[in-house]
Amino acid sequence: MYPKTCAECGGRVHASRDAIPFEIRGESVLVEGVDHGRCNICGEAYLTLAATEQLQQEAVRLLREAHGLLSPQEIRDIRRSLGLSQAAFEAVLGVGAKTVVRWEKGTVFQSVTADRLMRLIRDRPELASTLTSGQLYAAPRGCPDSTGASPARAHG
Ligand SMILES: [Zn+2]
Structure with missing residues (x-):
């Protein structure tokens, strides 16, 4: 479980399912419905390990769908x-x-x-x-363009 008192500001931590922002590869997404503790003063969120995994899984799902x-x-x-x-x-x-x-x-x-x-x-x-x-790797041999030319381009 999460602490009763906020480690950041000493405020009271209450149960919350409010949206939590989560960032993956520079993209931010708001994840709702994850049980966590939330400081009533500074807003700091406290998550259990299980909740953190749920948060990440849900963020991945939302961004994948997007x-x-x-x-x-x-x-x-x-x-x-x-x-x-x-x-x-x-x-x-x-x-x-x-x-x-x-x-x-x-x-x-x-x-x-x-x-x-x-x-x-x-x-x-x-x-x-x-x-x-190995066909794909053999074909571009001898081609001066080593930046990922496809076999089709190499022959065309
Ligand atoms: Zn706080």
Whole structure:
């Protein structure tokens, strides 16, 4: 639980479910409905660890929806439709270890780039094997543009 007395100003801390601002990657979102303690003088919010996790999860959900990104369940469905483990799907997408784990848990949300890549793979599952076969890395060789030229551009 939270303290009865505010550590900042000595004011009384009361139970609250008021909106709490939360920032992710420079974007702020107001999260409502998280039980917490609120100082009646300075407004300082006191959260339990569980409430903090709930706050983050809810902020992630709100921002993901605001950006129209795939939900954790949709990501899991795409991965399972390919018959891939979380680690294998991370290799396909070229993202770090445990990244897909966190997306599927809803603790963080994916970039727009990763989101589009997953939609592309959902619609054209054969791309998953292309992405891990090394073809994409071999094609741009010899191309002076090393800033991420696609094979299509390299040949076109
Ligand atoms: Zn206070």
